[in-house]
Amino acid sequence: MFEIFEFEFMRLAFVGGTIIGVLAPTIGIFLVLRRYGLIGDGLGHIAFGGVAFGQLVKVDPIVMAIAYSVAAALGIEQLRVRGRLGGDVAIAIFLSSGLALGLVLARLARRSTDQLWNYLFGSVIMLQPRDILQLALIAALVLGVLFVVRRELFFVTFDEETARASGIRVGAYNILLVMLAALTVVSAIQIVGLLLISALLVLPVAAALQLARSFRQALSLAVGSSLLSVYGGLIGSYYLDTQPGPTIVLAALVLFVLVNLGRSARFRVA
């Protein structure tokens, strides 16, 4: 069982997975409750455009991905606030154009499809200590900001109108939230990949919402189920020789289904 930890990349994957496992549902719970569940998907696709552009102009792809997705997050929020487009349409526009841009740019940069595949679906084998450091820094920033504004964000998430009436700057918190989401998505690039991070933002939260009786409980349950999925997925991928990113997502899905089955069984008994 423990031979899995003999490999340096597996140890790094567990450390990185733990960080992502905590970070993703913590921001995800606010996104899901605000019905922003798909924004992770949109931002992931856009970040891919950033990665490809970074390769083309020889700038660190992660830095470029952050720049792209943060800018897009602001764009999506602006489109939504102005009310000309629904949030879902705004995300859809950025999502497909981000991916298209990424593929065109990658072709121009003459990158092999293998490398692209790694960004899209994660590649723990390529993990370096430097990547973990980068991930830890982003996570510390996002979690730190979330901790400071948690009460305001909770209020805005539950009841935007009342929060606004009591003088809370709702628009600023909305922008902050999408920017933090953008950072989170990019930070997950090597563990689960840009296309699958959305699942880790949403699935553990969806499972937790089935059981939680308070927000505090929902957050703990979401982080717990996210970590279980990450560990289960990493171990599973090692023994099944599958890719970690998709395996983690499937583990999260299994957990979500189990929670739902358990819940409906309990209701039948009660």
Next chain:
Amino acid sequence: MSEPVIEVEDLWFSYGVEPVLEGISLRVERGDVLGLIGPNGSGKTTLLKLIVGLLPLQQGTIRLFGQELRRFRERARLGYVRQRSWDFERNFPASVEEIVRMGRVPRLRWGRWSRADTEAVERAMRAVHVAELRARPISELSGGQQQRVFLARVLAQEPEILLLDEPTAAVDPKVEAEFYELLGRLNREQGLTIVLVSHDIEAIVTQVTKIACLNRKLLFCGTPQECLASDLLERVYAGKKLVRHQHSWG
């Protein structure tokens, strides 16, 4: 003359071309319980939203505590309970206590939670008898209980004026009567100024000290007795008999 806390002067507002408020002037003094009545679409909610700053001022002036609305920054002094406050995301995971604690957010200094904040939350929950429900998820409560939780949230904010938009539209008459009883007590004991929007005059007529009747224009403003004595209600509601509405909660 007592201190005016809300002064509205020649207020006009429109969402498109047609104005929904036409030259409204209104004065609320400290300790007043003002019932704002009028048929659906008469601009009651719009007026309230303008006062709490949810809609931009187009024409006219609003002063709060003697200060121009544009310059007014102490929003926590106004407690607003919106229409359909029970209409929230059904599976939102929030306990009663977590909801009531939201009320303190506008009062926090540098985001720090102090003992005074905890005490304000406790007082608010006790005042409306929801302290024993503190650990319950909001979604599991009845309509009347939810109503009290949202009132506790706004009381935790320790506002000087309460603005309530149709606060009892989803509860049965018994709960409604209890709710108004509670508001009366808060007004007498804590000197809270209350502005209450309702389309149901019978329910509020005995609870308020002043009635303002709105139908785009301000048609009447005075004591409830004067209001009932006039034929105004008949005209405003176009002969519709004023009956207590039986709302079902489901």
